[in-house]
Amino acid sequence: MPEQGGAGAPQFERLLAPVTPDAFFARYWEREVLYIKRGDAHFYDDLLTLRDLERIVARGGLRYPALQLSKGGSFLPPEVFCKDVRAGEIVFSGLPDLDRLQAEYQSGATLSVPGLHRAWRPLAELAGEVESTFNHGVHTNIYLTPRQSHGFDPHYDTHEVFVLQISGRKHWKIWDSLVELPHQSQPFHPCMYKPSEPVLELDLEPGDLLYVPRGVVHTTHTLDEASLHVTLGISIYTYIEMLTIWLQGLKNHAGVRRGLPPGFLNRAEAKRELTREFSQLVARLSRSLDADRLVDAFLDRVRAGYPGKLNLDAGFFANPEIGPETRLRTLDRAHYTLSEEGESLVLQFSGKTVQMPRHMRSFVRDVCARESFRLPELSCGLTDEARLALARQLLKEGFLILSR
Numbered sequence: 001m002p003e004q005g006g007a008g009a010p011q012f013e014r015l016l017a018p019v020t021p022d023a024f025f026a027r028y029w030e031r032e033v034l035y036i037k038r039g040d041a042h043f044y045d046d047l048l049t050l051r052d053l054e055r056i057v058a059r060g061g062l063r064y065p066a067l068q069l070s071k072g073g074s075f076l077p078p079e080v081f082c083k084d085v086r087a088g089e090i091v092f093s094g095l096p097d098l099d100r101l102q103a104e105y106q107s108g109a110t111l112s113v114p115g116l117h118r119a120w121r122p123l124a125e126l127a128g129e130v131e132s133t134f135n136h137g138v139h140t141n142i143y144l145t146p147r148q149s150h151g152f153d154p155h156y157d158t159h160e161v162f163v164l165q166i167s168g169r170k171h172w173k174i175w176d177s178l179v180e181l182p183h184q185s186q187p188f189h190p191c192m193y194k195p196s197e198p199v200l201e202l203d204l205e206p207g208d209l210l211y212v213p214r215g216v217v218h219t220t221h222t223l224d225e226a227s228l229h230v231t232l233g234i235s236i237y238t239y240i241e242m243l244t245i246w247l248q249g250l251k252n253h254a255g256v257r258r259g260l261p262p263g264f265l266n267r268a269e270a271k272r273e274l275t276r277e278f279s280q281l282v283a284r285l286s287r288s289l290d291a292d293r294l295v296d297a298f299l300d301r302v303r304a305g306y307p308g309k310l311n312l313d314a315g316f317f318a319n320p321e322i323g324p325e326t327r328l329r330t331l332d333r334a335h336y337t338l339s340e341e342g343e344s345l346v347l348q349f350s351g352k353t354v355q356m357p358r359h360m361r362s363f364v365r366d367v368c369a370r371e372s373f374r375l376p377e378l379s380c381g382l383t384d385e386a387r388l389a390l391a392r393q394l395l396k397e398g399f400l401i402l403s404r
Contacts, residue, residue, distance in 0.1 A: 043207035064094035
């Protein structure tokens with residue numbers, strides 16, 4: 001595990017400054033490239049530095065595929081730069097061979113580190129906040145490209161991309177979208193691109209930010225020095241995912257499970273019957289669509305699949321004891337629901353359902369309304385002992401978290 005470094009990561013508002021989040025969502029999000037030139041080479045120093053990355057790689061805490069090399073537009077197989085290490089009967093595979101890795105890098109290979117936010121606190125904090133803001137999945141990729149090297153050929157991504165230039169300079173060429181807002185099931189294929197003049201060229205320098213909507217074609221190359229940047233990728237939930245849930249639920253309708261007309265491939269009248277009945281079936285099912293129920297089912301599925309913000313102070317094995325002065329917080333609001341059913345208060349999060357008596361409503365709602373809290377700060381009508389017992393239970397369940 002790499003050493004945790006740096007102070008707090010930049011907040012999302014600071015990341016976009018001088019553009020406000022409201023202005024960003026109104027003009028740029030899913031629409032237009034945003035380039036922010038800062039002239040501050042140390043802007044991201046509390047997030048990641050080249051020296052941080054050198055330490056992480058040199059200490060051997062990352063194994064393939066958490067450490068990858070690419071050259072000429074494709075990834076190198078792990079045996080080129082990795083080795084297996086035996087410790088008794090246990091074999092650790094995919095460990096980087098630092099000499100071979102350095103040789104490949106010096107010959108023009110790009111070093112990439114996907115998912116470093118799972119092991120580096122500043123990236124974890126930034127990714128967690130961005131995920132809370134967008135309610136879409138967030139990941140990070142790190143790219144270190146040697147001087148005068150070409151990245152991937154022109155292509156587009158199927159996720160939204162924020163590029164944070166850490167050190168060095170990288171030249172970007174950008175073209176218009178080939179596919180407007182491509183779904184993750186619509187990846188780029190080289191045959192889609194026809195050579196043409198880019199609509200935008202720019203040099204990203206340390207401290208700069210570039211936002212590239214999915215579908216926008218781009219390519220990069222380094223100049224007279226190595227380039228290090230962080231890619232903050234946002235994987236989008238679309239209406240396709242909501243429709244997929246609806247279609248899955250339609251299996252409960254007998255009409256959908258009926259077989260197609262015999263001979264539908266080779267009889268003209270069977271094809272006409274198929275067209276007519278399918279149109280009528282879709283119209284009938286659309287009229288019976290319960291949009292509220294569908295949206296609720298989708299939100300529940302997203303919440304259940306949320307693995308929880310990476311809490312690097314969680315103390316999973318220490319089973320921390322809490323008291324009246326312990327500062328606590330809840331999960332982010334987007335990742336739980338609170339409702340009342342009869343005489344019960346129902347809390348749902350991370351695929352769990354916790355039921356409590358309704359008289360605990362004031363306690364739970366007060367907790368949910370605060371960014372963080374200590375138990376004596378709550379005015380909920382419960383005794384000190386009852387507050388502490390309930391807080392311990394919700395901490396054990398994973399709804400409450402120790403707040404730094």
